[in-house]
Amino acid sequence: VGRAQGHASPPAMTQQHPGRDSPPVWWTDMAAADGAAPLRVAEWENGPEWRRENGWTGSDFVHAQTAPVHIPGYLLDSPGGGPRLVGAAHFGPAAESHRGLCHGGTMCALMDDVIGWCGFCASGTCEPWSGFTVQIDTSLRAPVAVGAWLRVEATIVRREGRKVWVEASLSDPLACSDGRPRVHCEAKGLFLIKKEDTLKSGGPLSCERL
Template sequence: MTSRRSSLDASAAHAGGFFLDDTPTEEVDRREAVLESLAGTVRDLVDAAIRTTVEDEEVLRVRDDLAALVARLRASQLPGPAGVRFNADRRSWNWGNAVVGAANGIAPPLRVVHGPDGCHADVRLGAAYEGPPGLVHGGVSAMLLDHIMGETASGRRRTAFTGTLTMRYRRGTPLGPLRLEARVVREEGRKIFVDGSISDAGGVTVEAEGIFIQPAGTPEFPRT
């Protein structure tokens, strides 16, 4: 246990939250699967907490049980955010990300598929992402589009950061299965212009236009 933890926490070099890590890819894959299973259970817990109708006494008992579990996880943890890590095999991992993080129970999570014409992702949003009754919170829509559009702009090579993001909410986005899409429209120097959308079975519910910027001197970081 000690050797695994020290390997995962060690960083040979870092730049702005991007860490070069010496953990072997096989170990990263194994650990990621474990954390994904934990995060999935946390999502189930959040949904259950929102929709439960059990008696107050039972809620308080569950609260106490959860406090004990949290203490067990905090017995060994990173000193701060997880950041983005990558190893010599060009395997990268971003476990704390609020949209795609394998270890993040807040993340839906989004599974972004890169294609020749852009990116897309299919996701199901439940009670934890509700804004207006039965509809996805507008801020959640913006967060998801910001992420998939940023990944599209970065093109799996060099990180691009959001400069501007303009949202157009065409109608309410219902909770349930949704598709996100994004594509690069054009590039001007370090500026990358991206269009994105969210759709349900009835068509587009949200549209977005963004300008993403690759800072001067930004190194290339692998994405997997």
């Protein structure tokens, strides 16, 4: 119960989100690479009816297909020893603030999401709702154009007991300066793992590493 059974077919995109059904090649290549480990999360994949039946009352703020800024999913690996999540984020017209540019809060929302989900992976496998983000320090480096697809990434850099420190970034792999992707946003976060007695009485774990 609570696990997605296979990849759900994404619903057709409306005109409100042009380009959302055409993720960039750099992301599709990463997702299709040998050894790629996508997170499978039931509340992202199984639709609104499943969410209602399992206690949710609305759509996911970041992972819903209709969200102003949308992450279709994350890949989990451990290139430097600590768990890392990588995803692609699409900024739709509903994220607009200044003409043609997205609200800075959309970048902050992405940092909150990827830091939280990276914290859920502190054990090396994904355990949703096994803790919570208690602090995020975000630096906005460059504006984001409406319609952009950007790379979002978070890595666990330190852990002491229940405390987990995570660093995250939002960048454009196709816009490089001095051989490095343009960074739009960076963040540092502190994630706190629940106490064991809290974990045992927590909600269902609905995610697995494939």
